Amino acid sequence: MYGEEERVTPGNAITVDPKKPFRNLDPFGNSFLNRFQCVQMPNPVLERISIIDTPGILTAAKRKLSRGYDFQAVLRWFAERVDRIILLFDAHKLEFSDELTRAFGALYGYEDKLRVVLNKADRVDSQQLMRVYGALMWSLGKVFRTPEILRIYIGSFWSEPRQRCDHYNLIELEEEDLLTDIRNLPRNAAVRKLNDLVKRARLVRAHAHIVSHLKQEMPTIFCRESKKHNLIYELPAIFTKIQQQHRVPAGDFPDCTKMQEKLLGQDFSKFKTLKPSLMNSLNKLLTTDIASLVPLFQQQEQRKKSLPAVLDGEFLGTFRRDQFKGDPFKEMLKDDEVSEADSDEWAVEKYKPKYDEIFYNLSPHNGKLSGTKVKQWMTTTHLPNSVLAHIWRLADVDRDGMLDNEEFALAVHLIEGKLDGHWLPRELPSHLVPPSKRLSTSSDAPA
Numbered sequence: 001m002y003g004e005e006e007r008v009t010p011g012n013a014i015t016v017d018p019k020k021p022f023r024n025l026d027p028f029g030n031s032f033l034n035r036f037q038c039v040q041m042p043n044p045v046l047e048r049i050s051i052i053d054t055p056g057i058l059t060a061a062k063r064k065l066s067r068g069y070d071f072q073a074v075l076r077w078f079a080e081r082v083d084r085i086i087l088l089f090d091a092h093k094l095e096f097s098d099e100l101t102r103a104f105g106a107l108y109g110y111e112d113k114l115r116v117v118l119n120k121a122d123r124v125d126s127q128q129l130m131r132v133y134g135a136l137m138w139s140l141g142k143v144f145r146t147p148e149i150l151r152i153y154i155g156s157f158w159s160e161p162r163q164r165c166d167h168y169n170l171i172e173l174e175e176e177d178l179l180t181d182i183r184n185l186p187r188n189a190a191v192r193k194l195n196d197l198v199k200r201a202r203l204v205r206a207h208a209h210i211v212s213h214l215k216q217e218m219p220t221i222f223c224r225e226s227k228k229h230n231l232i233y234e235l236p237a238i239f240t241k242i243q244q245q246h247r248v249p250a251g252d253f254p255d256c257t258k259m260q261e262k263l264l265g266q267d268f269s270k271f272k273t274l275k276p277s278l279m280n281s282l283n284k285l286l287t288t289d290i291a292s293l294v295p296l297f298q299q300q301e302q303r304k305k306s307l308p309a310v311l312d313g314e315f316l317g318t319f320r321r322d323q324f325k326g327d328p329f330k331e332m333l334k335d336d337e338v339s340e341a342d343s344d345e346w347a348v349e350k351y352k353p354k355y356d357e358i359f360y361n362l363s364p365h366n367g368k369l370s371g372t373k374v375k376q377w378m379t380t381t382h383l384p385n386s387v388l389a390h391i392w393r394l395a396d397v398d399r400d401g402m403l404d405n406e407e408f409a410l411a412v413h414l415i416e417g418k419l420d421g422h423w424l425p426r427e428l429p430s431h432l433v434p435p436s437k438r439l440s441t442s443s444d445a446p447a
Contacts (some may be wrong), residue, residue: 003040
């Protein structure tokens with residue numbers, strides 16, 4: 001998560017910090033807290049998003065190993081509180097173990113937060129990818145048992161350089177879709193909190209009716225224990241009765257089996273009867289108060305400008321370190337350790353005649369192309385919009401919102417490099433700065 005300085009805080013210490021949202025993790029004990037830690041970094045990505053990374057699922061070969069804590073309960077604790085759950089599967093070793101199936105059980109009820117990524121998709125060919133994708137869809141359908149199909153993204157998120165493959169463009173487009181989903185998380189945070197409030201209020205209403213009914217059915221003095229066990233056994237019928245009498249939707253009731261397990265350790269005589277005034281307040285909250293908040297959120301969304309967003313390239317791998325031989329964006333050094341940028345040669349110069357032909361075919365005005373014309377041409381490359389936006393930021397060296405012939409040549413050069421599988425630089429290397437812009441750039445630097 002975000003912090004003014006880099007630090008790592010152990011689990012036991014972070015749970016006693018009142019400024020952090022982890023105080024309720026105490027019940028999982030030292031076995032979990034010894035493995036839990038909080039890393040804080042002054043990174044702009046983390047200013048609006050905190051990331052929870054869970055340990056990998058144990059494979060079938062390691063099923064006899066014990067984690068020492070209730071892994072499924074921890075998953076459910078976090079699933080209840082997070083905005084998005086991203087589940088990664090490796091395309092070249094797809095395996096459903098017993099622990100993975102139990103982990104899915106912990107995520108039951110939070111499918112709307114779940115996004116599945118078929119990762120390292122560049123390591124298999126298109127035929128294998130199609131088979132793995134189908135097998136994953138079939139396996140997820142068996143586990144979740146829902147008519148709605150989970151959205152599966154195809155990507156390659158890891159430290160290795162991306163390999164060229166037949167479905168390279170598909171990976172780019174899928175990653176752009178996932179990035180769009182992540183980008184919208186801070187913008188929709190208030191609406192999601194309102195949705196969670198409604199969900200919890202409906203659960204509270206159903207729970208209150210259940211407890212009140214059990215209290216009313218209990219005898220005053222004799223046979224309390226036997227009556228308690230009879231009521232627990234008849235809980236499914238009680239659910240149906242409450243549903244009919246109080247018009248509580250069936251989907252608002254808790255899991256019946258888990259409710260029966262929880263009730264075994266409770267003293268029904270200590271339950272309180274339902275107060276009509278409190279129930280009326282809760283119904284008013286659901287029918288009137290929350291309904292009046294929805295238009296306010298919509299108005300706020302219309303007035304709100306785009307939030308300070310994370311640079312898209314941080315998620316798309318645009319800014320990764322140079323990992324390719326012959327990277328055209330890497331500033332090479334000569335034998336005498338003098339940078340290539342110190343010479344008068346421009347790295348794009350030898351390709352410029354080809355780029356100029358495209359430039360003049362787009363009918364520049366006063367020697368420059370407008371952003372609209374450049375965008376129309378750029379979109380024909382089928383690169384994600386976020387990548388094209390970063391290329392525009394690099395190519396528009398003088399920041400005038402238009403591209404001259406040198407800046408356009410630079411933009412095409414960056415696009416071709418990206419299409420060839422190279423990572424784009426975060427900032428424009430000096431050897432790629434157009435010659436006409438180098439004087440102004442150097443003159444701006446302090447003496």
